[in-house]
Structure formats: C-alpha cells, structure tokens
Amino acid sequence: MIKSGYVRIQVGNKTVADLAADTIFGEMALIDNEPRSATATALTDVELVPVSEKQFLFLVSQTPHFALKVMRTLAHRLRTMNKVVD
Template identity: 60%
Template structure:
C-alpha cells in the first residue's frame, strides 16, 4: 500500500452531476441526515467539529461516507474553504459500487482507517 492518500478523481469524472459552493458556504451540518457522500472535484473543504477543524480535503478526496455506512446523522460540519465543486454520490450508487467493486470498498475503508489513525494520534495521552 503506497502512501495514505486514496484518489477518487476517476469517480468525480464519471458524471456531470456537480454542486458548486463559494468559499465559506456550508455543504452540510453536523446532525443532518446523510443520503449521499461527495468527491471533491476542485477546491478545498474543511471538516469541522464545533470550532475545531479536523481535516482539510482537496481534489480527489471524499467526505460524508460515514453517514452512508452507519445510517447515523452527519458527525461533522463541512465547509467550503475555497470556491469548491463537489460530485454527489447517492446511497444507491454507493451500495452498487461497494457490492460490485471490492477495490472501491477497500479504498473507502482505507480512507476511514487513515482518518481513524489521525484522530487517535491527535488524542492527548492519558
């Protein structure tokens, strides 16, 4: 496994369905229902919990996938850091891709594992 970044750019190029957000616009809020995840086609987004920025994501990265996996409300707020274009991927598309492509499912798991490791590293020793 080379590097920890998984590139989902191909998924973003597979459709013309996009959404555009200006810098500072909220893409979704913590607590919202999650019926889709997103691929960043261009720009940067910030994943925030309260007033803390947990992660900055750019082109080819995904966010919002956790709500599709566990059917729980969004666990963070996502804000466009710059003018941003995202590609929405519906729950139906997500289920199809994970069932038809084990490699896609493995890549999503790699993203989740990388984020979990980063969160664990950020925890204070105690």
Template identity: 55%
Template structure:
C-alpha cells in the same frame, strides 16, 4: 492545520463529465452537524474543511471524499463541511455506493482505508 493527513487515495473514478455535481463558494456550508445523511461526497475541485465545533480537523482536496461515515451507518452528520474556496462536489447516494462496492471491490477497500486513516489520526491526537 489539519488533524488528519491528506489521504493518498484518489476517488477520481467517480469523476465523470456526465456526473451531476454541486458548486459552493468559499465559506459556504455543504453539510452541518446534525443533518440527515443520504449521501457522501467526492471533491471534484476546490477544498473542503471538516469542522467539529470551531476546530478544523481535516481539509480535503480534489478527488478526496467526505461524509462517508454517516452514509454507511445512517447516522446524522457528526461534523460541518465548509468550502474554503470555490468548490465543486459530486454527491454519491447509497444506491450508487452499493453498486460501486459490488462492482468495484477496491472502491470499498479504499473507503475503509480512508476511515482507518482518520481513526488512527484521531487516536494519535487523543494520545498526545
């Protein structure tokens, strides 16, 4: 079971047929704790589990994002991301992220909403 609710925000605007993507098989690690972070990711298809240590804290499906925190603050990855089924992701580097924020203000607001949702869920979990 996931710590976080599945976000109702969809980032499918990033999913275009010409956009480069990466494919992972079930069980493959996409990013690991401590990795340098140069991009965030959109899940085009499949599912990605976010893990801290041996605990699954969230599962992200199609048109959800992950990895945005490290891209924003230039820190190393704070969690592992593992494909739980065959998965295709779209990387979003900082250059594209900045263009999206400048050209589409609601994109930035949606990313902030995802971050806020995850922070609130963590606060609720800590209060239990």
C-alpha cells in the same frame, strides 16, 4: 467526492482535515444513519460529485478498489481523531 476545490473538516472548533480534489467525505452517512460527526466547509469554490446510497452500494459491491479506498479513508480518519483526542 470533491471534484475540484478545497473543503475543511472540523469537529467542534478543531480542524481535522483540509481535503482536495479526488477526496471523499460524508461516507459515514452512507454507512450508518447516525447524525454527522463533523462539519464540512468549502474553503474555495467547490464542485462535488454526489453519491446516493444506491450508487454507493453499487460501487462498493462492484468495485473492490473503491471499497478499499473507503475503508482506508475511514481507518485514516479514525487514527487522526485518536491523535486529536489524546
């Protein structure tokens, strides 16, 4: 999760998102063990809040709002990628 600053997400040479504070990224790595699907680059000085797999599983199981936020983020990013591919 981004605590402060801005991060750009790119797939190949295409920018798919510029993210700001209170935004999560890297969640797919905690859900499956596949190689990363995008590159994250700091646009400014960035402070991140790292989340381990154990912490992630705890948050998902104990905080329904967090789990819903992750699912909405994944759905939004999938829809965005579908538009980029079309």
